[in-house]
Amino acid sequence: MKNNRICELLGIKYPIIQAGMIWCSGWQLASAVSNVGGLGVIGSGSMYPHILDEQLTKCKAATKNPFAVNVPLLYPDIDKLIDIIIQHDVKVVFTSAGNPNTWTSKLKSHDIKVVHVVSNSKFALKAQAAGVDAVVAEGFEAGGHNGREETTTMCLIPIIKGAVDIPVIAAGGIGSGRTMMAAFALGAEAVQIGSRFVVSEESSAHPNFKQKLLETKEGDTTLTLKSITPVRLIKNAFYEQVREAQERGADNNELIRILGRARAKKGMFEGDMEQGELEIGQVSASFKKIQPAADIVVEIWQEFIETKKQLAELDTDI
């Protein structure tokens, strides 16, 4: 897209970014999105350092276009991840869940573009001050880990846009050309889409999870575990244990014990639809089919153009 700061910054054709997601976005998905002209993102949050190393080697072999890595800043071995990213000459890093001051200058000294994910204007201003190139503003409807203030995409994007000078990428509730155009109306210059790419052929989500998402309806996800770290997931048997414990006033220790270890892997990667943690956004209620990632990008772009045409035809001479 011409005259678009995000396309210029990241060297991409479409202002469509595939969100880095744990257990769902490896090299196959990232390279498929980058090859068609969006920005593919490898989600390193569920990878040991040596796995990320392998993934980057494979991704570079599969695409000549820019791709990115998402790094949760609270990752225990983060220094190892950062070193691997620099060694592989990755062009773009998305950081989330932590302080953007810690790694931004090191990444930028290696000529890596840095984008930080935020859920309010205070963190957006902090990220801008830390020198990041753009922010992702993620609303309450987004899947996975989410802000405590519960500000929705409709309310968040205009606030962040009004607060910062760097470009704003909208996330949360976006999975179509119509929602992408809504984000642009609100002031976004690009969109980050996670959930819709989980039901791509190339995502590493378990087939059970992809199938489950085709059956997901309004109200089937919820933001829970707010006293530990808020996360949006599908209501299943695991969630019911959490809900029951919360309703009787269980403390965080008990909630952490119920959560246990590797719940997200069990659900999203191993396919246990009842005892696994199934992170996904509200927009999953709109999913109709499993498609190649490239088709998703092109379909969204075409609907975006069609919506632009419809809005231009609105008769506002009154």
Next chain:
Amino acid sequence: MKNNRICELLGIKYPIIQAGMIWCSGWQLASAVSNVGGLGVIGSGSMYPHILDEQLTKCKAATKNPFAVNVPLLYPDIDKLIDIIIQHDVKVVFTSAGNPNTWTSKLKSHDIKVVHVVSNSKFALKAQAAGVDAVVAEGFEAGGHNGREETTTMCLIPIIKGAVDIPVIAAGGIGSGRTMMAAFALGAEAVQIGSRFVVSEESSAHPNFKQKLLETKEGDTTLTLKSITPVRLIKNAFYEQVREAQERGADNNELIRILGRARAKKGMFEGDMEQGELEIGQVSASFKKIQPAADIVVEIWQEFIETKKQLAELDTDI
């Protein structure tokens, strides 16, 4: 607006509807909005039948344009309200919080247009089947009473638009021309705006409440009392009592006792900012000033046209 089903249905110039709100939207506000060419709505939920009667007499004296009444269908004396509305020859009724089958046919037999407020596609389809003329689809970010499924405006509007044939009016998070255009991108044919009109000169909200809204920031509202009836309000001392009780697993009887009687009146109408219930939407974080309602309508419309122009100029030839 030409070729707009809501403007044609309701006989209004701008597809901008002022939401009927308890304690804030009497005849002064409704007539001011209707006079400028939007649809003013009297919120009858906080009115005794004889008060509504007076309000309708005054509203008709203050405007020759169509205006509406919002009726919560769970109102105890609803048959009296409906009779008064029919006697006054009101042209449009917005119904909410109840079964649209109960009153729609009676209202329509008196040539009254009926619009029902919903928060999911199941209720939208039920309302359409009951014969209503349009639905308001209201997202999680909206102020006051709200749906249990927490679907945000960004996710809800495309789902409802895809489910029904009657026109969809978007509500929740809308208070500007940009957000109005986002709603149109999502498929809405009009918008319903509540919170922004609370800070109009003509709203009957207490001056303390209006002032408080100019200071409200992101994260200052929350959806609470979900086990009784979900309501979005400002976090104050009253809310802290509710939160503390909920965290230790208090039952509904205790929550109802804490809520007590007339909390909303105490806050929004009488000005007690700590012990009152202060219902408002997330969009209140964007409010800058108290203005005449007519200026709000015109400002939103002008920004809507400006946003339309900006979107039309996006260079999508790639």
